[in-house]
Amino acid sequence: MSDQHPPGSTATLDGIWLGLDLGTQSARCLAVDGTGQVLATAARPLTGRRVGRRHEQDAEEWWSALSAACREALAGIDATRVRGLAVDGTSGTILLADAHGAPLTPGLMYDDGRAADQAAAVNEAGGAVWRELGYRSMPPSWALPKLRWLLDHEPGLANGTRLLHQVDVVTWKLVGHQVPSDASHALKTGYHLVEERWPHEVLDRLGVPETLLPDVVRPGTVLGTVCAEAAEATGIPAGTAVVAGMTDGCAAQIGAGALTPGAWNAVLGTTLVLKGSSDHLIRDPAGVVYCHRGPGESWLPGGASSSGAGVISQYFHSENLDVLTEQAAALDPDAVAYPLVSTGGERFPFRAPEAEPFILGDVPTRAAEFHAYLLGVACIERLCFDYLDHLGAPTGGPLTLTGGGARNAYWCRLRAEVLGRPVHVPEHAEGALGMAVLAATASGASLRDAAAAMVRPGTELRPDPARTARYLPVYLRFIDELTRRGWLDPAVADHARRRAAQ
Template sequence: MWLGLDLGTQSARCVAVDGTGQVLATAARPLTSRRAGKKHEQDPEQWWSALAAACREALGGLDARRIRGLAIDGTSGTILLADAHGTPLTPGLMYDDGRAAEQAAAVNAAGGAVWEELGYRSMQPSWALPKLRRLLENGAGHRAGTRLLHQVDLITWRLAGHQVASDASHALKTGYHLVEASWPHKVMAELGVPEGILPDVVRPGSVLGTVCAAAADATGIPEGTAIVAGMTDGCAAQIGAGALAPGAWNSVLGTTLVLKGSSPHLVRDPAGVVYCHRGPGDNWLPGGASSSGAGVISQHFHGENLDALTEQAAALDPDAVAYPLVSTGGERFPFRAPEAEPFVLGQVPTRAAEFHAYLLGVACLERLCFDYLDHLGAPVDGPLTLTGGGARNAYWCRLRADVLGRPVRLPQQAEGALGMAVLAATSSGTSLEEAAAAMVRIDREIPPTPARTTRYTPVYLRFIDELTRRGWLGQAVADHARRRAAQ
């Protein structure tokens, strides 16, 4: 039995899975946030208490002696400072806390050459290193023995009873050099980041230690269980979907659209909107997170009967299309445009027609994401899995397959916690690909309907024409998308 632990924005989750992928038990506890403008914080102690309670509930009816290992994922870029004993000194600054704009400029001035070598070119204010510099400038790191912890590092410290190494996936947004497998010490010194504040870093899948007696009492996880270095939540969901072969992709449609794929080589993006994690093996995991997605449905159709709207929209099948931007801060993938705002092309005389326009808009944006990735040289022609809340709408999944013109797979169970259980299983000596093949179950595959792909291609081209006309999408990318459509 393997445990996958997941720290999301709204909940902490524990999933127990056997070697065939059978989910034996699952439990979750809510997490609360403090938001104000660009500020987004959580209490790190809540992460531990919520996760421990979820573990106790999930394991309550199981033979915990079967547990052989665990791994944990967390939100990308979430950090805190702790003292030498692992006690938090600051709140957890969450993945989208955007208060470090001034520090991001300094971070990019000092480390721009390194960030370009690693393929993402620049760091955003919400990334971990700008937030760390902001904490240090505000005096939070003045105590001797202060440690930088990524979100999951607090949990692995509590589980082991002492500090253990961080994983390279969470360390990416703190500036860890994934090619050289070391911190860029010259850059850190220029930024005033003390050498001793940074954790040791290992590859995901490495065994960090074992669960101590105190943690066993708190969680119900047996003492001596292997603690395996995890990955960020997006990578965890990718593993849970089994999207690990070169050219395979997982498209997560939640509030926003997140794409994660697998490549045999590092994908470098001159625009800095795509960046790569290092896989547990020799592969790279390129991906991007849009500011558009299914969040437009809750924004525009809150409280309405979505099943009825879907049925009506499917019957109408109109060709109006809406740009499904969720954020008020513009777009970040597949192009960066802080000034971007939503729009609708075509007539939407009814609620069902408007609803369909947003479903179609997400599908068109998703197609543009793949055209952009292909433009960068990322392999994109492998299997595609759809996960996230949006994948529960069967018509939407079919529409996405038709707009993309490629088959899509729907896993039986795809979530970050499952991905971490799969990663934990590699501690037995099996490869990640072998563990995923045994534990990830595909529910069904939806092939595209060629006639509908042909019908929607002009809609897609009209969509990218409008993005280009507004100055948000670069001409070279738009031309590449048109060439692919012509093929």
């Protein structure tokens, strides 16, 4: 990621910058100016297919939905002022395409878990490299096991077949020919972030042809410019700079401005994702935390839980959440639920494929049950920070809360009080904004300067120390139960208890 300009750079952010976001459920275009003012936004839905551990999307739909979103967003603004764009996508989503970029397979999505056998082979072949890179092993949902699965089930692929990450489909269309992938999306395909190369010795053992793999550059690199055909499809002016993006979690982190060492962004969507900034590579013996490369020599450690706000849509989908929140806040009970969303177990802050939801305490009403899940997410979030501290990651910097769950003001305050630390809820924080900020580095500004100019800090919430003390026994009871069930390492639980005692 380019960060060549020191703080105080005089590079201009004049113009309009576009952030393009490919999520699980929608494709979005956001247009902002150099002060972070949102000028226009539009989205189109995406559809997927889930069968057991399989999760696929039609890659052609990524382009058609994003093109339509861009046309709508740009229709009401002066598109001639657009200077650059960047694209984010879901982490670990891949497909195979022909030499012209046409998809040969569906997109295997970020949480597709079909490649269990291939993951074992990948970890046997590359374990030493994965340990060096800090994440120890690859689960089946990562891109390299899924690539090996595709090669096992798509025999006789023609010469010129390409591996594409989700955003590579879009950047190929935008520029009119294949351009390099970014190192952020290439991470889960095994890209060596320290040496900045593909580990060909590992890939050779796995039978992955070198010709299949894209070139890779750091996020923030200018890949090319929008071609005439893409301009007609999207409404983005031909000649607009196309900047290498990052995965959706990193995009949200940039959109929240969490770029200084010790700063963190907590994205509460269907699941909870934490992304932070560190001045050194964080290595995790358990393999649940991994690092992207950040600006300059910094690293972006993080983890994605299988717990989160998805429990609300699972258990309370037909109910009035505003009313439930008001009732839950008035009750303020101390029952706590383990808010696991996935049927495949937990992946952060501990790895436990056998994990399943539970509730500690009495929940005699729907409001009490609702509150137990809100409190459970806050306890998982605190355990994530305790685990990160256990690994030696810096955790004491500013914390921002983003994602759909951050729209619930009571939940944000509850999370701040369980954590016992101030939090900020930015005015606008989403992956698309992060990509607009990254696109603005094409002006010559550093990423931190662009974020300082374009990310608006929003609301600060400070915890009530008395309420933090009230929730502490709930948190300790929660980690005791996770430990009793054999999911949480006792050493991690002890570390969490020591931090609580301080």
